[in-house]
Amino acid sequence: MEKLVSNWSNVQSVPENYIFPPETRPGEYLKIPFSHSIPIIDLNEAQNGDRTNTIQKIIKAAQEFGFFQVINHGISLNEMKETMSVFKEVFQMPDEYKQNMHLDDDLKTCKIFTSSLRYETEKVHLWRDSLRHPSHPLEQWQHLWPENPTTYRECVGNFSIKIKDLGSRILDLISEGLGLECEYFDNDLTGSMIISVNHYPPCPTPSLTLGITKHKDPYIITILMQDDVSGLQVFKDGKWISVEPLPHAFVINIGHLLEIISKGKLISAEHRAVTNSSHTRTSAAFFIAPSDDCLIVPAQDISDENDRPILKCFKYKEFLKQFFNKHGDTDMLRKSLEAPKN
Template sequence: MEKLITSWSNFQSVPEDYIFPPESRPGNIKIPFSSSIPVIDLSDLNKGDRTSTIHKIIKAAQEFGFFQVINHGVSVNKMKETMNIFKEVFKMPDEYKQKLCTDEPTKPCKMFTSSINYATEKVHLWRDNLRHPGYPLEQWQHLWPENPTRYRECVGDLSVEVKELGSRIMNLMSEGLGLKYGYFDNDLTESMLMTVNHYPVCPEPSLTLGITKHSDPNLITILLQDDVSGLQVFKDGQWISVQALPHAFVINVGYQLQIISNGKLKSAEHRAVTNSDNARTTAAFFLAPSDDCKVEPAQGVTDEHNPPIFKSFKYKEFLDHYFDKYADTDVVLKSFVAP
């Protein structure tokens, strides 16, 4: 296992194997924040404004493929405490972090630098990553990091609240798509993977990337950010920056929701840039189907005038194909288009 970036010392420039080719570099990373990015206040649901809130969510998922939610009901104190613990993980002694680094493919909890394909990738990402399953707790929590000492308790509590938030959002989306309430309350949302990205201070952020351009393979992604911005979304042929709002979650539409909605909702292409002033930490909760779950356009969104665009498949089949074609977002969905 290669040494984590957080274990480096005294680097003044980006190593050559972290420098992206000119056409893939972020260049000017100081892209202005967009005021048009949807921010949806979920407290409006408690004010009897359900129809309007659903309309805003569907409109955002159609036009942007992502949006931010505020007043979402997840404990702000838990969000803050858990983010502090995530940051603490990457400050742990090198000996401890190296124990979390493993090439064993069956180990569910692991830490690595760049990506799981470090040995074969042409250019490395400027990030260290910790990932493990986040749901159900009784199946996975005992395999999570033991240190910091409150890691399992805090991350477990937040994971439960985030899973509940995901269910609420999916129920609002199902209503907006004309599907029955609870359409997604089954094996379509049985899995939740959690991945913590830590982007150390970078001496030359215009040359490298924290994460390359991609869309997520799952249903939706619920992203918790610290107060450092770095998320950029590709819309209408250009990159726009997403401001890190206090106590907000970013919701990304993934490929599975695009498929189930028969193309009515779209997955958002996005990337992460680094900066030379501050490290950045994010935690992404990937709400996804179980491996053997059958995914296909919902009957409620298809008819004789709107035939299915995509064919039926098992989620694991999609994942295998996705990671094979990860860098080429234009071709990921082509193998799953209906004949």
């Protein structure tokens, strides 16, 4: 428990084992202006008869940025605020309670941990605490979630159902835009969903450390709910751009698996989280992912004009294991998944 950043973060300087090398720390790129070119997509358009235009906007955003924000998505602002409030309350619970959910082995389904799941072996620690647990199918996992706050299971359960539905609607638009059959992703490709709530306390020198390092998400898509504190940065065209936390929007990240399935038509955005010296930031990521034994293959109905190497068929659980073994290095991972040439 004493390892949780939130338990000791009120310090004068960043401990040495939280200082990243100069080439990966934020440095002068800690505070960068919000990018006004980031696509904001109104999902009402698809509901009101302009479905084709919405699909074109989503595909363009997924090709150029690998992410976008959605508004008018059908989940109320009050529901978002209430759920975020419950998430934040978990990190304010007494230490004895958090101790019961603290990571001491990999068998725990619902866990609070600091930095990453590889804390004991990593060279530099992340400036964050995290709550993580599966949320779909709901009936399989809900009884293992935190008992406190007392509203957690009901509130987060109802919210996660709506998020899963939102993910299905977005993926339906994407599949149509890729020329795939309707409901292409409504199967084991989206058979699971994981909730990851990240809690970033204020940091005395945020330019030296990171909340999350540069990475791609090893899932189909990520639906991210931010609070009103900025911190998300996306790597585009060789530089970092900052994503504004809009009050009633979700950030949608294209996952690395969707890049593979789409044969590179869509790109998975590399992103990171930076900290700040005055405000705690909380974000909740909903990772829509395949079932463990789901076979991942590039979609046959998509032509590959780039003549990319053919990837062998693989089970999702094998992919995920390799992803973490290679510390999120997707280039190295992709090479390991290439089918041998004749």
